[in-house]
Amino acid sequence: MPRRPTIARSLAALERTTARLRWESGRIVLVPTMGALHAGHLDLVRLARMKARRVVVSIFVNPTQFAPHEDLASYPRTFEADLAALAALKVDLVWAPTDDIMYPPGFATRVAPEGPATVGLEDKFRPQHFGGVATVVAKLFAQVRPHLAVFGEKDYQQLKVVTRMAADLDLGVTVIGMPTVREPDGLALSSRNVYLSPQERARAPSLYRVLKDCAARIAAGQPIAATAADGAAELERIGFAVDYLAVRHAETLQPIASVADGPIRLLVAARLGQTRLIDNIGM
Ligand code: PAF
Numbered sequence: 001m002p003r004r005p006t007i008a009r010s011l012a013a014l015e016r017t018t019a020r021l022r023w024e025s026g027r028i029v030l031v032p033t034m035g036a037l038h039a040g041h042l043d044l045v046r047l048a049r050m051k052a053r054r055v056v057v058s059i060f061v062n063p064t065q066f067a068p069h070e071d072l073a074s075y076p077r078t079f080e081a082d083l084a085a086l087a088a089l090k091v092d093l094v095w096a097p098t099d100d101i102m103y104p105p106g107f108a109t110r111v112a113p114e115g116p117a118t119v120g121l122e123d124k125f126r127p128q129h130f131g132g133v134a135t136v137v138a139k140l141f142a143q144v145r146p147h148l149a150v151f152g153e154k155d156y157q158q159l160k161v162v163t164r165m166a167a168d169l170d171l172g173v174t175v176i177g178m179p180t181v182r183e184p185d186g187l188a189l190s191s192r193n194v195y196l197s198p199q200e201r202a203r204a205p206s207l208y209r210v211l212k213d214c215a216a217r218i219a220a221g222q223p224i225a226a227t228a229a230d231g232a233a234e235l236e237r238i239g240f241a242v243d244y245l246a247v248r249h250a251e252t253l254q255p256i257a258s259v260a261d262g263p264i265r266l267l268v269a270a271r272l273g274q275t276r277l278i279d280n281i282g283m
Contacts, residue, residue, distance in 0.1 A: 002087040005092055005093055007096055009097065011097075017092075018145065021056070024053070028146045029147065029150065030140065031055065032057075034060065034061045035076075035079060036076035037081075037082045038181075038191060039181055039189055040181035040189035040190075042085060043181050044151070044178050045057060048148070051176070052148060055089075055092055055093075056095060056144050058094070058144070059095070059096045060097055060136065060140075062133070064128070067128055070126075076191055095144060097143075102136065111138050112131055115160075116157060116161050116252065116253045117130040119252075119253040121269070122157050122158075130161050133158055134162065138169065141173050147172075148174050151178070156267060159177045160251070163177075188208065188277075188279045192277070200272040203239055203272060206238045211280070214230075214245070224257065224258065224259075241271040242269075243269040243270060248265050248267060250262065250263040264282065266280060267280040
């Protein structure tokens with residue numbers, strides 16, 4: 001049976017163990033997660049393992065990135081299964097702070113990201129979200145002090161926000177993105193897929209198919225704005241409530257008018273029943 005990773009539940013235990021890992025290997029790589037690990041997370045860990053000899057995974061369902069009406073209370077929590085999966089991948093340390101350790105009484109500081117965090121995509125529909133993400137990721141970087149950190153491209157805007165923040169605040173961490181892992185039918189893996197009913201699950205892969213159709217049309221010379229509008233209309237016909245289907249510059253996430261202004265990223269967010277799904281592809 002694989003050895004369980006060390007679990008740090010206090011800042012003192014984290015400091016002790018990361019000091020040892022740093023002394024043993026020189027380089028530490030961090031994979032920040034909210035738990036409920038799926039095959040996509042495990043690929044992040046595998047990539048981390050290829051980059052450094054010592055791997056730390058944080059598991060913390062961060063309350064400050066959820067709005068009051070969102071799914072903080074029902075967010076899946078599967079700590080024992082997560083540990084077993086991380087043990088199989090020989091993760092060295094799991095950092096699992098409580099809310100009180102991350103946000104002690106009197107906590108009063110928040111990172112306010114701009115640039116890719118304020119481009120009218122996720123930020124338009126979840127206005128507090130990236131402030132919460134940037135704050136907790138800055139704290140995780142300060143606590144673990146990794147050389148590298150791995151994030152999934154599935155949350156593409158988040159990847160750009162934390163990359164920008166790490167550079168802007170001189171946090172000494174290189175952020176690496178990992179391509180999205182998909183089910184055989186194309187649905188991007190997400191901890192929230194468990195919320196989908198069987199009927200919704202059957203429709204969900206249309207999100208990826210429509211993104212690919214839009215990319216093919218744009219590559220063939222069709223106008224960007226009309227193609228995005230058609231894609232959103234098709235998703236609505238299938239039963240999604242679309243928040244956005246946008247064609248953006250892949251680095252700045254600003255709107256673009258033509259393929260010549262690329263590289264391009266297509267991003268979508270849409271609700272199926274109670275479940276909000278996001279996805280994106282490059283072209
Ligand atoms: O992508 C996530 O799981 C979270 O947003 C993160 C980066 C762990 C911060 O809470």
